[in-house]
Amino acid sequence: MDTEELESDWIHSVFEVFREEVVALAADFGDRVKGEIDQVAASQDVRPPSAMALFTSVAIESSNVAVSLLRRTPAEGDDAGSDPDSDAVERDDDPRAAPPEGDGDKERD
Amino acid sequence: MTTATDDATLVRVAGKRGLAGQLAFEKLVDRHQQWLVRLLTHLLGSQSDAEDIAQEAFIRAFLAIESCGDGSRFRGWLRVLARRLAFNHRRDAKTRARYEERSGMLAAHNVAPMSGAVEGRDLLKQVLGVLAYPYREIMVLRFVEELPVKEIAGVLEIGESAAKMRLSRARAEFQRIYEKKGGDPSGHGRA
Numbered sequence: 001m002d003t004e005e006l007e008s009d010w011i012h013s014v015f016e017v018f019r020e021e022v023v024a025l026a027a028d029f030g031d032r033v034k035g036e037i038d039q040v041a042a043s044q045d046v047r048p049p050s051a052m053a054l055f056t057s058v059a060i061e062s063s064n065v066a067v068s069l070l071r072r073t074p075a076e077g078d079d080a081g082s083d084p085d086s087d088a089v090e091r092d093d094d095p096r097a098a099p100p101e102g103d104g105d106k107e108r109d
Numbered sequence: 110m111t112t113a114t115d116d117a118t119l120v121r122v123a124g125k126r127g128l129a130g131q132l133a134f135e136k137l138v139d140r141h142q143q144w145l146v147r148l149l150t151h152l153l154g155s156q157s158d159a160e161d162i163a164q165e166a167f168i169r170a171f172l173a174i175e176s177c178g179d180g181s182r183f184r185g186w187l188r189v190l191a192r193r194l195a196f197n198h199r200r201d202a203k204t205r206a207r208y209e210e211r212s213g214m215l216a217a218h219n220v221a222p223m224s225g226a227v228e229g230r231d232l233l234k235q236v237l238g239v240l241a242y243p244y245r246e247i248m249v250l251r252f253v254e255e256l257p258v259k260e261i262a263g264v265l266e267i268g269e270s271a272a273k274m275r276l277s278r279a280r281a282e283f284q285r286i287y288e289k290k291g292g293d294p295s296g297h298g299r300a
Binding site: 022032033044 | 134135146147151160164167233248249255280287292
């Protein structure tokens, strides 16, 4: 059935009302879809970090380096065996910084 | 620049991902949301359901945009995707309705059809609502979307001869119900 046949078809005429119809979409439909896509893009890792996110991560890294340099004392700096970055990495609340269990007992013994 | 070319460009950019890709896809959403919701509304008989399925279709299309291939065919690709989702949604809804009926609840779609004369659009909606889903689907694709049989076969993922046969049966069934409800094929309206 070609286009001409289709147009002369009575059923085609009956359906005209549907073809001409403009659906009144929900006011927030487009925004809702875009919001979902944004969430999916972020969670599915299909979107690389934005420029702002990259800038922020670079700024944080730079400030960490600056803090570690400021916290270095001359005595620590003269100690050849010390790790210059250890102060910047280790924190009191960092469980990795705690000594292995049992070390204290050995010292007491 | 044709719409097809625009779609091809947007699909290509969307496929590269990143923020630019996301923005390109959002333009595709703006461009295709109207016809997609209209198609799904006629398939499902509910605009609310149609919007939910359209949203799902857009998200799936976004995630699988690389498999769209030739971006100028985006509309056809999206249509296939949406039609599958609508089919599944309808099947799930039907299963739910059967369960509700068994539980003694009256399914909303079982409300008795309106009696008396109904005009154009309402009559058409009634006829489509009574038509078996595969017939409704092919009638909408043919007479609302105005797709050629070959393309309909592609959307329905069946052979061209099977599509022709289904369309022929759908037309006959449509005419039978249309006349039964007071429609007049010779006058394209009520008898």
